[in-house]
Amino acid sequence: GAVVSQHPSWVICKSGTSVKIECRSLDFQATTMFWYRQFPKQSLMLMATSNEGSKATYEQGVEKDKFLINHASLTLSTLTVTSAHPEDSSFYICSARSPAGDGGETQYFGPGTRLLVL
Amino acid sequence: GQNIDQPTEMTATEGAIVQINCTYQTSGFNGLFWYQQHAGEAPTFLSYNVLDGLEEKGRFSSFLSRSKGYSYLLLKELQMKDSASYLCAVRDSNYQLIWGAGTKLIIKP
Numbered sequence: 312g313a314v315v316s317q318h319p320s321w322v323i324c325k326s327g328t329s330v331k332i333e334c335r336s337l338d339f340q341a342t343t344m345f346w347y348r349q350f351p352k353q354s355l356m357l358m359a360t361s362n363e364g365s366k367a368t369y370e371q372g373v374e375k376d377k378f379l380i381n382h383a384s385l386t387l388s389t390l391t392v393t394s395a396h397p398e399d400s401s402f403y404i405c406s407a408r409s410p411a412g413d414g415g416e417t418q419y420f421g422p423g424t425r426l427l428v429l
Numbered sequence: 430g431q432n433i434d435q436p437t438e439m440t441a442t443e444g445a446i447v448q449i450n451c452t453y454q455t456s457g458f459n460g461l462f463w464y465q466q467h468a469g470e471a472p473t474f475l476s477y478n479v480l481d482g483l484e485e486k487g488r489f490s491s492f493l494s495r496s497k498g499y500s501y502l503l504l505k506e507l508q509m510k511d512s513a514s515y516l517c518a519v520r521d522s523n524y525q526l527i528w529g530a531g532t533k534l535i536i537k538p
Binding site: 345355419420 | 462469472473516526531
């Protein structure tokens with residue numbers, strides 16, 4: 312099956328610093344990737360849709376200047392949390408849309424990145 | 430508005446069968462997905478339905494009725510490792526995934 316990796320898996324940082332999270336599709340090209348955030352015991356919340364070679368589409372209420380998304384290649388999207396604050400502490404999960412023909416363009420998820428801002 | 434409804438929590442016994450229902454109201458329909466999410470981990474893909482009927486994959490089956498806006502995930506021969514949240518998601522006419530809140534399944538010995 313399709314494999315999506317995320318790096319790092321854990322980040323602990325001080326308030327005010329920036330954190331970059333990488334999402335890679337390892338065995339397929341993904342023109343579209345998605346970034347989610349999940350707080351404990353809550354459902355997934357879509358933050359933004361990342362399209363290769365173009366600007367990301369952000370969901371309502373998500374600050375585009377705080378959560379910078381770059382989808383520079385067909386296998387890599389990055390999410391940068393700028394000037395992180397404790398309320399940004401969460402589980403960040405990316406997913407990549409597989410090409411058509413594989414379950415109808417299924418989204419495959421990376422393992423997630425836990426961010427703890429002190 | 431668009432919404433996906435599924436029970437918040439269900440309990441079942443090891444070795445038994447459980448059915449998790451999902452009803453949806455979305456603007457358009459381009460497929461329904463079931464994902465499994467263990468606590469503290471990312472979701473993993475279980476099944477995809479776009480036509481009416483039953484799709485079987487080992488111990489797991491998923492059913493879809495588009496006219497009723499209804500799907501279920503059937504888990505047979507339950508094992509303790511099946512304890513997880515099960516997420517129903519529908520792809521709408523804009524090809525966006527609309528997520529349900531998930532059903533937490535508790536398996537008891």
